[in-house]
Amino acid sequence: MMNRAERIDYELFYWPGIQGRGEFIRLALEQAGVRYRDVAREPGGLKKLEKLMKRGASAMPPFAPPFIKVGDLILAQTSQILAYLAPRLKLISGAKADRLYATQLQLTIADCVAEVHDTHHPISVGEVYEKQKPEAKKRSKAFVSIRMPKYLGYFESILIAKKYAEPWLVGDRHSYVDLSLFQLIAGLKYAFPKAMRRLEPKIPSSHRLFERVSKLPRIAAYLASERRVPFNESGIFRHYPELDR
Amino acid sequence: MMNRAERIDYELFYWPGIQGRGEFIRLALEQAGVRYRDVAREPGGLKKLEKLMKRGASAMPPFAPPFIKVGDLILAQTSQILAYLAPRLKLISGAKADRLYATQLQLTIADCVAEVHDTHHPISVGEVYEKQKPEAKKRSKAFVSIRMPKYLGYFESILIAKKYAEPWLVGDRHSYVDLSLFQLIAGLKYAFPKAMRRLEPKIPSSHRLFERVSKLPRIAAYLASERRVPFNESGIFRHYPELDR
Numbered sequence: 187m188m189n190r191a192e193r194i195d196y197e198l199f200y201w202p203g204i205q206g207r208g209e210f211i212r213l214a215l216e217q218a219g220v221r222y223r224d225v226a227r228e229p230g231g232l233k234k235l236e237k238l239m240k241r242g243a244s245a246m247p248p249f250a251p252p253f254i255k256v257g258d259l260i261l262a263q264t265s266q267i268l269a270y271l272a273p274r275l276k277l278i279s280g281a282k283a284d285r286l287y288a289t290q291l292q293l294t295i296a297d298c299v300a301e302v303h304d305t306h307h308p309i310s311v312g313e314v315y316e317k318q319k320p321e322a323k324k325r326s327k328a329f330v331s332i333r334m335p336k337y338l339g340y341f342e343s344i345l346i347a348k349k350y351a352e353p354w355l356v357g358d359r360h361s362y363v364d365l366s367l368f369q370l371i372a373g374l375k376y377a378f379p380k381a382m383r384r385l386e387p388k389i390p391s392s393h394r395l396f397e398r399v400s401k402l403p404r405i406a407a408y409l410a411s412e413r414r415v416p417f418n419e420s421g422i423f424r425h426y427p428e429l430d431r
Numbered sequence: 432m433m434n435r436a437e438r439i440d441y442e443l444f445y446w447p448g449i450q451g452r453g454e455f456i457r458l459a460l461e462q463a464g465v466r467y468r469d470v471a472r473e474p475g476g477l478k479k480l481e482k483l484m485k486r487g488a489s490a491m492p493p494f495a496p497p498f499i500k501v502g503d504l505i506l507a508q509t510s511q512i513l514a515y516l517a518p519r520l521k522l523i524s525g526a527k528a529d530r531l532y533a534t535q536l537q538l539t540i541a542d543c544v545a546e547v548h549d550t551h552h553p554i555s556v557g558e559v560y561e562k563q564k565p566e567a568k569k570r571s572k573a574f575v576s577i578r579m580p581k582y583l584g585y586f587e588s589i590l591i592a593k594k595y596a597e598p599w600l601v602g603d604r605h606s607y608v609d610l611s612l613f614q615l616i617a618g619l620k621y622a623f624p625k626a627m628r629r630l631e632p633k634i635p636s637s638h639r640l641f642e643r644v645s646k647l648p649r650i651a652a653y654l655a656s657e658r659r660v661p662f663n664e665s666g667i668f669r670h671y672p673e674l675d676r
Contacts, residue, residue, distance in 0.1 A: 241588045246532045249539045249585050261531060263538040265510075270531065286506060286515065287491045293508040294494045300545060308553050309566065310573030321554065321566050328555030340494050343486045 196222040196271070197255040199235045204421035205373075205414075207264045207299065208252040213365040214268060216408040218275035224413070226251075265292045268362050277362040288356045291341075291363045295370055298337040302373065303422045305329045305429060315419075315426070326429035330381035334374065338389050341367055345391035352398065353391065360399070367392065368399035373423030378430045441467040441516070442500040444480045449666035450618075450659075452509045452544065453497040458610040459513060461653040463520035469658070471496075510537045513607050522607040533601045536586075536608045540615055543582040547618065548667045550574045550674060560664075560671070571674035575626035579619065583634050586612055590636035597643065598636065605644070612637065613644035618668030623675045 196215060200208025208224075215222045225231040238260065239248060248262030254271070261267055269289050272278035278288050308325040309318040345353045355363045371392060375382045386393055399405055408414055417423055441460060445453025453469075460467045470476040483505060484493060493507030499516070506512055514534045517523035523533050553570040554563040590598045600608045616637060620627045631638055644650055653659055662668055 242592055246528070246535065247589070248535070249542075249582075259528070259531075261535065263535050266531070266534050266538060283491070283504070286504075286511070289511050290491065290493070290506065290508050293511060297494075297545070300542070304549065304553075308549075309569045310577065312573060312577050318569075321569070324554045324563075324566070328557060332555065332557050337494075344492070347487055 194221050194223050195256070196220060197225050198222055198252060199225050199238065199255065200252040201235075202227045202232060203415065203418075205369075205417065205423070206252075206421050207296075209369055209415075210264050210295075210362075210366050211252055211254065211267055211271070212413070213369055213405065213408070214271055214275055214277055214362045216413070217362075217365055217402060217404050218271075218277060219404055220275065225255075265289060265296050268292055268366070272362045275362070277360075277365070279357045279359065279361070281357070284357045284361075288361055288363045291344075291355055292366055294337070294340070295363070295366045298333070298370060299373075299422060301329060301333055301337075302377065305377075306424050306426065315424070319428070322426075322429060326378075327431065330378050330430070334378070334381065335385060335388070338371075338374075338385060338392060342389040342392045345395060352394065354395070360402070364395060364399055365405070368396050368405075371396045372400075373417065376417040377423040377425050379425070380430045439466050439468050440501070441465060442470050443467055443497060444470050444483060444500065445497040446480075447472045447477060448660065448663075450614075450662065450668070451497075451666050452541075454614055454660075455509050455540075455607075455611050456497055456499065456512055456516070457658070458614055458650065458653070459516055459520055459522055459607045461658070462607075462610055462647060462649050463516075463522060464649055465520065470500075510534060510541050513537055513611070517607045520607070522605075522610075524602045524604065524606070526602070529602045529606075533606055533608045536589075536600055537611055539582070539585070540608070540611050543578070543615060544618075544667060546574060546578055546582075547622065550622075551669050551671065560669070564673070567671075567674060571623075572676065575623050575675070579623070579626065580630055580633070583616075583619075583630060583637060587634040587637045590640060597639065599640070605647070609640060609644055610650070613641050613650075616641045617645075618662070621662040622668040622670050624670070625675045 198208060198211055200206060226235045235251060237243060241247060244260045246260050248260065252264060252267065253260055253262040254267050261270055278285055305326040306315045306322050307318065308321045315322060344355055354360050355367060400409065443453060443456055445451060471480045480496060482488060486492060489505045491505050497509055497512065498505055498507035499512050506515055523530055550571040551560045551567050552563065553566045560567060589600055599605050600612060645654065
C-alpha cells in the first residue's frame, strides 16, 4: 500500500520550457496544494507525452497538450480540464449556476489567449515569428487597441457588478477562473507592458484581483519557486518590443 | 396553463443572416425535434439580443453570441451550450466518459472554427476582408495545407479506431459532436471546395459520417427548409476563390 503522503493524484502533460496553456492548470493544482507530476519536465517525460498522443494509445486521444491523466482517464482541452478538476480541488462553489458561469468565463479567457498567440503568429503556426513580423505588427496593433480592451473590459464589468469590496469573478470566494484571469493579466503585462500601462487605469478591479491572487500564500510560493517557468519568447505570451507600441 | 404543443423550451440568440457559431446549436435543436425560438431572426429580435448583452442585464452576461435562454438561465459559449443541452436533447450518452470526450472533441472543433474565421480575418475583426486580403491569402494557404488536414485527420483517426462499420465520434450512436463535425465539413466544402476535394480521399470515414448526418430525417428536413441560412460571405465559412488554391 502506498504511503498517502507520496501518492500522486494528478499527472499533467504539457510542453516543457514554456508556461503556455499548461500554466492555467498548474496554477489550479498549486493553489489546491495537491501532489501532481509535471510529467514532460521530468527526465524522459517528453517521450511519455508523445507516446500518449499517438493514435490508439488511449480511448480518448488528445489533439494537443495540455492534457491530464487521472487514473485511467486522459482529458484534454484546458477549459474542460479545469472544469473537471475544480470541484475536486475545491476551486469552485458547489452551485450549478456558478459552475456553468465559471466555464463560460474560462472559455472566454481561452478565446483571448488564442488571440494573444496569433499576435506573434498571425499567418502560420508552422513558421517562426521572424517570417511573419510585418503581419504580426498589424495584428498586434488591432489586438492591443480593440480586442485586449474588449476582453479585459468585459471581466472588469463583471467585477464592478459585484456588490462587495474585493470581488472575485464567480460567487464570493476565489475560484480557478480568478487564477486564470491572473495568468492572462500577468501574460499581457509581460507581452505588452506599454499597452497594459495605458489600459490599467480603466480596469482597476481586475488589477486588484491580480494583486490579490499573486498574494495567495500558495500562489506566491509557487511564483517564487523554480516550478514556475519564466515567461519567454517560445510561449504564448511573448515580449517583442516592436509589437508593443 | 400553456398548451404543451405550444411551449417553447429554448431560446437561441445569435446574429441573424449568418450560420456562424449559432449553427452548431441550431443543428442540435433541430435533430432533437424540440420547439425553439431563433430570437434575433424574429421582428425586433436583434434588439432583444443586444439588450441581454448589456452590462447588468443578467447575472451571467455573455461576452458574445451565441447564447441561449432556458427559463432564467442565460448561457454563452457554443461548446458549453451544447454540453448543457445535449443530455436534455438526448444527443449524448449518459456515460460520464462519453460526455467528457464529447466536450473535448467539440472544443477541438471550436478551435478549428476559430482558425477558419481567421483565414479571411488574419489581422483584425474590426476591418473588412478586402483590407486584409494579402495576409488572408497567406493564412489560408497555411490553413488548407497544414491545419485543415491536421484537424480533419485527427477526427478521421478517431473514426478509424472504432471497431464497427459506420462509426460515430462518441460511443456507438450519433451525438451532437457528429452534427458539429458535419457542419465543420459542410463549411469547409463551401469555403475551400478545391482544397477539400484534394483532402477527401484521405478522410473517407469522415466523409461518410458527413453523408449519414445529412440524411438523418430531421437534419435533411432542416437543411431543405428556410430555417437553414445559406452559407454566405458574412459568416465564418466564406468562399473567396482567391483563398482556395
